[in-house]
Amino acid sequence: MRFVARERDKDTPFLVHIVAAGRDIVLSFADQSAAEDVGKMRRDFVANVSHELRTPLTALLGFIETLGGAARDDAAARARFLGIMAHEAERMTRLVDDLLSLSRVEEDERVRPRELVDLCGLLASVIKGLEPQAAAADVTVRLDLAQEMLRVPGDAGQLTQVFANLIENGIKYGGSGKVLIVALHEPTNHLRLRGQGVQISVTDKGDGIAAHHIARLTERFYRVDTHRSREVGGTGLGLAIVKHIINRHRGHLLIESELGQGTRVSVFLPVEMVS
Ligand SMILES: Nc1ncnc2c1ncn2[C@@H]1O[C@H](COP(=O)(O)OP(=O)(O)OP(=O)(O)O)[C@@H](O)[C@H]1O
Ligand SMILES: [Mg+2]
Incomplete structure (x- = not known):
């Protein structure tokens, strides 16, 4: 049996079971929200x-x-x-x-990746792949590496997808005639990752994103300006995919932006393999 509890403007649906227990009856309510x-x-x-x-x-x-x-x-x-x-x-x-x-x-979000991925090589090859798009948008992509070699536990194909989307977003929404900086920072201890982690950031000098949109960007199909995204070929699934991949890597995604100043999207990834 279904029962709906009405409290001001909120309805809470319950599934109700009635069981006889000797001379008593037992009612159980399971919240279906x-x-x-x-x-x-x-x-x-x-x-x-x-x-x-x-x-x-x-x-x-x-x-x-x-x-x-x-x-x-x-x-x-x-x-x-x-x-x-x-x-x-x-x-x-x-x-x-x-x-x-x-x-x-x-x-496969629950299964942690087990291979080791060379992040520097991966970032360089993603940027190379996006060169034609960057040239067409008149955007210069710069790669800043704090160290020449860093291997992290990861799925190379999926991490390529993550950085391809973030750098492509920077090219598409970062404004033409500008520089887009992709930086691999020195690994440090990150509270959120509960251990050593590395931050990779993609920084553009575009129009930025208003604060109330930021929390929603990783929702499927969410776009700040649907019309403009459609024009540049966006489906609004990119950041939703990015978020799932980073969750699988037990990492963290951070989007910081200021209107008129630009946007910095950072990915934090654990650098140590968990046995
Ligand atoms: N660097 C950025 N500057 C300004 N807005 C951005 C930036 N990156 C993303 N956005 C906004 O976030 C929205 C969602 O990004 P997302 O990558 O999920 O979708 P998309 O790029 O439009 O489509 P897709 O990635 O599927 O091709 C974009 O439509 C855009 O409005
Ligand atoms: Mg995108």
């Missing part, structure tokens, strides 16, 4: 995914119709529309890739 919250999150997620997929799909269907009718014999329009269609299809592909990646990351 957490289970219902999970259900609501799942529904919101499905609604978000559907919406994100529908937007490019609607555009594609519209162009297909136009190409089959009005623009059938217009070579210039055809070329332009095909370009937009390719762009929309790429967006859908990226969204599906991110969704798959998110579910894979969630799946």
Whole structure:
């Protein structure tokens, strides 16, 4: 049986069991709030995914119709529309890739990575991979290493994903014509990690993020400016994936930002292997 306790503006659902115990009856109330919250999150997620997929799909269907009718014999329009269609299809592909990646990351979140990863090499190769994007946005990416060699326990593929997203965000939202600094700091004792840890920070001189958005950035699909993110090809899943990967590494993510000044996103990773 379901029972809802009403307290001012808050409802708390309970599942009620009635059991006979000799001459007495025992009523047990199990709070269902957490289970219902999970259900609501799942529904919101499905609604978000559907919406994100529908937007490019609607555009594609519209162009297909136009190409089959009005623009059938217009070579210039055809070329332009095909370009937009390719762009929309790429967006859908990226969204599906991110969704798959998110579910894979969630799946193995409880298993700590066991290999040792060369962080300096990894950061250099991520930056190299993003060179074309940085050049197109007129952003100079600088790598500052406090030491030449540092190996930390980690999953190389996942850490690549983390830094690729943070550096890409810095390029996309950090403002063109500016310098983006990726820094690997000297390992020190970090309270949050309860031991030796290393901080890797990505600092841009962009517009910054208002304080009330910061705590929500790691939510799935959360974007400060949906329109602008869409324009630069963002799905808003990047930081959600980053957060899960860092949790798996028992690390910590810190986003600091000031409007008009820029943003610094730091990842703290434990440097010692736990036996
Ligand atoms: N360095 C930054 N400066 C300003 N805003 C940022 C910065 N990094 C992230 N954001 C904001 O946080 C939002 C969420 O970032 P996230 O990486 O999750 O999504 P995205 O980059 O839009 O999409 P995706 O990473 O899936 O391509 C962005 O849409 C942007 O509004
Ligand atoms: Mg991103």
